[in-house]
Amino acid sequence: MRKFVAHRAKSLITNAAVSLVKPHRQSSSSSDYHYTSRLARFLSSIPSDASMASENANPPLTAQSLNPKVLKCEYAVRGEIVSLAQKLQQDLLANPGSHPFKEIIYCNIGNPQSLGQQPITFFREVLALCDHPSILDRSETQGLFSADSIERAWQILDQIPGRATGAxxxxxxxxxxxxxxxxxxxxxxxxxxxxxxxxxxxxxxxxxxxxxxxxxxxxxxxxxxxxxxxxxxxxxxxxxxxxxxxxxxxxxxxxxxxxxxxxxxxxxxxxxxxxxxxxxxxxxxxxxxxxxxxxxxxxxxxxxxxxxxxxxxxxxxxxxxxxxxxxxxxxxxxxxxxxxxxxxxxxxxxxxxxxxxxxxxxxxxxxxxxxxxxxxxxxxxxxxxxxxxxxxxxxxxxxxxxMSPPKVGDESYESYSAEKDGILQSLARRAKTLEDALNNLEGVTCNKAEGAMYLFPRIVLPNKAIKEAESLKKTPDAYYAARLLNATGIVVVPGSGFGQVPGTWHFRCTILPQEEKIPAIVTQLTEFHKKFMDEFRD
Amino acid sequence: MRKFVAHRAKSLITNAAVSLVKPHRQSSSSSDYHYTSRLARFLSSIPSDASMASENANPPLTAQSLNPKVLKCEYAVRGEIVSLAQKLQQDLLANPGSHPFKEIIYCNIGNPQSLGQQPITFFREVLALCDHPSILDRSETQGLFSADSIERAWQILDQIPGRATGAxxxxxxxxxxxxxxxxxxxxxxxxxxxxxxxxxxxxxxxxxxxxxxxxxxxxxxxxxxxxxxxxxxxxxxxxxxxxxxxxxxxxxxxxxxxxxxxxxxxxxxxxxxxxxxxxxxxxxxxxxxxxxxxxxxxxxxxxxxxxxxxxxxxxxxxxxxxxxxxxxxxxxxxxxxxxxxxxxxxxxxxxxxxxxxxxxxxxxxxxxxxxxxxxxxxxxxxxxxxxxxxxxxxxxxxxxxxMSPPKVGDESYESYSAEKDGILQSLARRAKTLEDALNNLEGVTCNKAEGAMYLFPRIVLPNKAIKEAESLKKTPDAYYAARLLNATGIVVVPGSGFGQVPGTWHFRCTILPQEEKIPAIVTQLTEFHKKFMDEFRD
The missing domain is CATH 3.40.640.10 (Type I PLP-dependent aspartate aminotransferase-like (Major domain))
Known part of the structure; x- marks a missing residue:
């Protein structure tokens, strides 16, 4: 009986509240509903059919009640070290002199254009034309875009049913x-x-x-x-x-x-x-x-x-x-x-x-x-x-x-080839310079980067450094990477994120910083490593 | 001992084969390896360490050995009815007079631009400029793009670290x-x-x-x-x-x-x-x-x-x-x-x-x-x-x-508003015309499309039609949709793909065909439905 009364009362009052705000419905209605909402919050304390049901209500969602497979998953290349880097970057923005480096150098992920690599012109021309095909027939377009990018855009549009790049x-x-x-x-x-x-x-x-x-x-x-x-x-x-x-x-x-x-x-x-x-x-x-x-x-x-x-x-x-x-x-x-x-x-x-x-x-x-x-x-x-x-x-x-770049004879072929070869040759030089620099460090051995975008040097860490890491509840490679970041702004990913033979320690470093920055990176890395070893040498 | 001999023999012969083809390595090398491969296939019949291991080899992968969750999953809007539509479309292409309609009208999915809707010009201008930012400074660009699209592209590029839309x-x-x-x-x-x-x-x-x-x-x-x-x-x-x-x-x-x-x-x-x-x-x-x-x-x-x-x-x-x-x-x-x-x-x-x-x-x-x-x-x-x-x-x-389209005063505002209002008003008219047409059909009732892009009419199907569907091991609504498609080229999705009160039958039809096509669609639908009912009326 009490339940019935409460239910009726709630329904009456809610209806009254709603009728109060109806004339304002077209407006944002936020303030109006604050009144209704206070009523509703108050009324929700009265037991009603609905609140009876809440006896079985779910407890608040916690991380522990999520899918355990999600909890188990780890993704190191965007993990803890990157959070630290982002924090340092914010520090530098707010307070430019706050760290012993001027910028964060993200060597944690294979993201070339984030480090200044320029896109291949031909590819971007075609993409732009396919995004906005109505300029394809305009005379100004001939001046702005290469002839083969225009031709390729037409070819691609003809391959798409209805030329609908938005479908x-x-x-x-x-x-x-x-x-x-x-x-x-x-x-x-x-x-x-x-x-x-x-x-x-x-x-x-x-x-x-x-x-x-x-x-x-x-x-x-x-x-x-x-x-x-x-x-x-x-x-x-x-x-x-x-x-x-x-x-x-x-x-x-x-x-x-x-x-x-x-x-x-x-x-x-x-x-x-x-x-x-x-x-x-x-x-x-x-x-x-x-x-x-x-x-x-x-x-x-x-x-x-x-x-x-x-x-x-x-x-x-x-x-x-x-x-x-x-x-x-x-x-x-x-x-x-x-x-x-x-x-x-x-x-x-x-x-x-x-x-x-x-x-x-x-x-x-x-x-x-x-x-x-x-x-x-x-x-x-x-x-x-x-x-x-x-x-x-x-x-x-x-x-x-x-999978089908410009070919010999196409208007863009020469500039395309120059861009492509320039990037690949520079990457090869950067890989070699960094590999040599790493192999020059005490206790570090680094295999050649024959391909891809990374070096994965092994570091034989002094026992004292391993103990220090353990006392901070970090893996030794994560400790090394954090120290490197704090000292130089260089972000590398600890080897434990990739897996390694137990008892060995590595980090992954991309070869992607622009070539003019490589000498400074080598200097910073070398100086840091020397100091680190001096601090911890057994 | 026999195993060791076979292993050695294989290794020797494979090495010989490899040395045979080495001089050609820069070439495609495919034909060279056919020789090697024949050797390898022959040799794999000799028991060796590797072939011994194959006693426990996995059986061939079958659909039944895939993740059962994948097998259970269904996705009606791209399901059986769409496969039938694609088959009919190929028929029409190969043999234009092969069906009693000239084209397939895809009303199965909310894909407006596939049916001829044009993109909003301002949006595409900005996308094209962000894809190929190096034209932003060129004088021809002023003639091809609206001033506010150029301004917006600059704003967006400034929001992206390093202006790198490729990172x-x-x-x-x-x-x-x-x-x-x-x-x-x-x-x-x-x-x-x-x-x-x-x-x-x-x-x-x-x-x-x-x-x-x-x-x-x-x-x-x-x-x-x-x-x-x-x-x-x-x-x-x-x-x-x-x-x-x-x-x-x-x-x-x-x-x-x-x-x-x-x-x-x-x-x-x-x-x-x-x-x-x-x-x-x-x-x-x-x-x-x-x-x-x-x-x-x-x-x-x-x-x-x-x-x-x-x-x-x-x-x-x-x-x-x-x-x-x-x-x-x-x-x-x-x-x-x-x-x-x-x-x-x-x-x-x-x-x-x-x-x-x-x-x-x-x-x-x-x-x-x-x-x-x-x-x-x-x-x-x-x-x-x-x-x-x-x-x-x-x-x-x-x-x-x-979430931030052109505003009053922006150069593109008027054309943007005209495009937007034109599309929305036309969609409203199409929704009403189709709704009315559906409600005029025998045994069909259709709620108003107050929003979204779909109508979901209920069809009371004659028992004879239901029996016919059952005899073909189809749900009655899938049978109706297949008959509609075969007769008119119009693709709708059977209600059973969305769920419905047991014993009721529906289909989902988008309101997206271009407006000039709607009268013909209404005629085709009406004629088909009348014939269908005449065929099966109880």
Whole structure:
């Protein structure tokens, strides 16, 4: 009875309150409702049907009540060290003299344009024209844009149904752009590529997540990953609830990938009841920078074939090769060279517009080429892609440009080549300078960056430094990286974020600061390291 | 011993083969390796260490061995009916007279520009200039672009660190763009908005997935969804392994959302041991097109508050209001109007550049505004966002433009307003014409599209038609939709993809075909329906 009365009273008073504010409905109505709201808050203390239900109400949401897979996931390249860097950057902005350096130098992530690298003109011309096609017919456009960028924009628009760059595309991406990409893959590999095998994505990360989502059923499902690895893999496996099965790259042989190690680790995982479903290979390596020899790749393909593993080939650094004696070979080319056809090896190759000489990270373009899966499995991949409708069309266009850049004879060819070669040659010089500088430091050894965008030096830290780190509840490499940042403004990522042989310590440093800044970075790094060692030398 | 010999032999022969092809390494090398590959295939039949390991090799990957959550997921708006439409489109291309219609009219998905809607000029001007900033200083640019688009592009570039539109941004999006969006929300709602609460995303879909990933731990976790619902929600809940807890919208009262229904369903779910964590509200409704009354929204907020539910507010159609007596109120505005502050109600508002009057689906821009979560929970949301690095910068820029379009006095204001009003007024007329036409059909009743982009008519199908569908193992609404498509080329989505009261049948039809096509669509639909009813009338 009391409940009924309270309910009626609430309903009457709420109605009265609402009628009070009705004439003002067109206005922002915020102040009016403060009155109503106070009434409502008051009334909510009267037991009513609704408040009775709240006996079972959920407790407030806490981090501990979130999905434990999310809690478990870690992502070092944007982790604690970056938060510290952002804090220091704010300090510098508020109080310019507050630290012994003038700027933060972000060597934590492969983000070339954030450090001043300029975009490739031809690519940006085409993107701008596709964004605003109504200027294509205007005479001023001829003066502003190269003839081949105008022609390419027309070609691309003709490939997009209705020329609608603002429409959702096919969930795998615009068919005509996939045709272009497939032709680019064929030209690269010398083997056929099918546009129906291409899935365009917002960068490589969503493509990796998609494959993990498909392959991982429970923590009994394992994904083979190199150690050190790019933390996208550990993060994605954690988010999807699987088990990362490590295989160690051999630092002594330039981060070599040994089949005997794969066999040993596979057997160990199987003995623990883990069903290893796929092998991740990152070539050129991240964070380790090695470029695999073709013979090694053939052994890997053979291993996957024999063991029934899906080969997940992270090939986003395929354009970033600095060692003259090294060449990139796609795993698809290698497996086709071995005589394996489309039905023999389930293989996914990831590519991204974020890397290469162009480094268009902000465009979020990329694709995966998916071969060797049954039509039923392919249908499931398509379904997952379709739930997100499609990837962004600018990123799709850029992926087609990257796989089909200007050719000899095109108006832009010379300037394009000059931009491309300038960037790649400079990256090679920067890699060498930084590698040499690191190898000159006491207790530091650094393998060559044959490719990719990173160096991953090993530091033998003095015991005193390790003890100091432990007393601060930090890993020794995280402690070193934080000290380096605080002293120099240089941001590197501790090796523990990538995985390393227990008891060894590393950090990942990009080779991306602009070339004129490299000498100062070398000086700062060298001075810091010397002081650090002087402080802690055993 | 035999194993050792085989291993040695393999190694020797492979090395020989490699040395054979070495001189050709710079060439495509594909044909060379065919020789090697034949050797390798032959050798793999010799038992060796590697082939011994294959005793435990995984069986070939099948759909049944994929993640069962993926298998369970369905996504109707790109499902079977669309595959049929694509097949018919190919038929028409190959053989123009092969069907009784000239083109496929895609009314299955809210994709305005695919049906001929033109983009908003100002938005595209700014995007083009940000894609290719080096033309900003050129004199020809003044003739091609409006003065305020040039000014806006400069402003945006100044907000992006290093003016680098090709760099990864902060994982929540460029801070300056979030400032603009927050200011736009403040102007819309009359209440403060914090740029730190904004997470820019590649459209609304990834934002919804992100929240599902955070909230769902197991199938014991439930997410409250309207029925009918947009299938992104059912798909995302399935992919993340949770349980969709339905609440039915009341078709008789214009798809009203009754609190009594929420209470009833919540209790039922709790009795089944389901822990309902969040309530999804789609306003304006998809597929149902209703615009919630503010009073109703207050009741919903109160309900979430009492029951400890996260309120997930899908507000992507906030600009699409066609009923003059209706207004959009964001749930944040409503909850603040009730006196609830930032700490009182965990609330996520989803917004997208794909909808509204602009309909920029292909740009994949959007954001979620996240309020009422503890710092620890926020940190986990940020971590998940950071694993994908950032959303695409063009989409981020467009999201800022949508929330801050040209203002009175800006050069583009008049043309912008004319474009915007033209589209919205035309959509309102199309909605009314289609609604009237549907209500004129035998056995069809259709609520008004007060907002969004869809009509969701109910069809009372004759028993004979239902029996015919059953004999073909189709749901009756899927049968109707397939017949409609085969007869007219019009693609609509069967109601069963969205959910409906058992025993009722509906379809979702967008209001997006260009206005000049609407009369023909009405004629085709009317003629088809009459024939269908004549064929099956009981």
């Amino acid at each position: 959702y595309s096919h969930s795998q991406g615009v068919k005509g752009l996939r045709d272009t990409i497939a032709a680019g893959i064929e030209a690269r590999d010398g083997f056929p590529a099918d546009p129906n095998d291409i899935f365009l994505t917002d960068g490589a990360s969503p493509a990796v997540h998609m494959m993990m989502q498909l392959l991982i059923r429970s923590e009994q499902d394992g994904i083979f990953c190199p150690i050190p690895q790019y933390p996208l893999y550990s993060a994605s496996i954690a988010l999807h609830g699987g088990t990362l099965v490590p295989y160690y790259l051999d630092e002594a042989t330039g981060w070599g990938l040994e089949i005997s190690e794969l066999k040993k680790q596979l057997e160990a995982a199987r003995q623990k009841g883990i069903n290893v479903r796929a092998l991740v290979v990152i070539n050129p390596g991240n964070p380790t920078g090695q470029v695999l020899a073709e013979e090694n790749q053939r052994d890997i393909v053979e291993f996957c074939k024999k063991e029934g593993l899906v080969l997940l080939a992270d090939e986003v650094y395929q354009q970033n090769i600095y060692a003259p004696e090294k060449q990139f070979h796609s795993f698809k080319k290698v497996s086709r060279s071995m005589g394996y056809g489309d039905k023999d090896i389930p293989l996914v190759s990831f590519q991204s517009v974020s890397k290469g000489y162009h480094g268009e990270c902000g465009k979020r373009g990329g694709y995966m080429e998916v071969t060797g899966f049954s039509p039923e499995v392919r249908e499931q991949i398509y379904k997952v892609a379709s739930v997100n409708l499609c990837s962004n069309i600018s990123g799709q266009i850029l992926a087609s440009l990257v | 990864y941004s902060h994982s929540q999006g460029v801070k300056g763009l979030r400032d603009t969006i927050a200011a736009g929300i403040e102007a819309r709602d009359g209440f403060p908005a914090d740029p730190n609460d904004i997470f820019l995303t590649d459209g609304a879909s990834p934002a919804v997935h992100m929240m599902m990933q955070l909230l769902i731990r197991s199938e014991q976790d439930g997410i409250f969804c309207p029925i009918p619902q947009y299938p992104l929600y059912s798909a995302s809940i399935a992919l993340h392994g949770g349980t969709l807890v339905p609440y039915y919208l009341d078709e008789a009262t214009g798809w009203g959302l009754e609190i009594s229904e929420l209470k009833k369903q919540l209790e039922a779910a709790r009795q089944k041991g389901i822990n309902v964590r969040a309530l999804v509200v789609i306003n304006p409704g998809n597929p149902t097109g209703q615009v919630l009354a503010e009073e109703n929204q207050r009741d919903i907020v109160e309900f979430c508050k009492k029951e400890g539910l996260v309120l997930l507010a899908d507000e992507v159609y906030q600009q699409n209001i066609y009923a003059p007596e209706k207004q959009f109120h964001s749930f944040k505005k409503v909850s603040r109007s009730m006196g609830y502050g930032d700490k009182d109600i965990p609330l996520v508002s989803f917004q997208s550049v794909s909808k509204g009057y602009h309909g920029e689906c292909g740009k994949r821009g959007g954001y979620m505004e996240v309020t009422g979560f503890s710092p620890e929970v926020r940190e986990q949301i940020y971590k998940v966002a950071s694993v994908n690095l950032c959303s695409n910068i063009s989409g981020q820029i467009l999201a800022s433009l949508v």
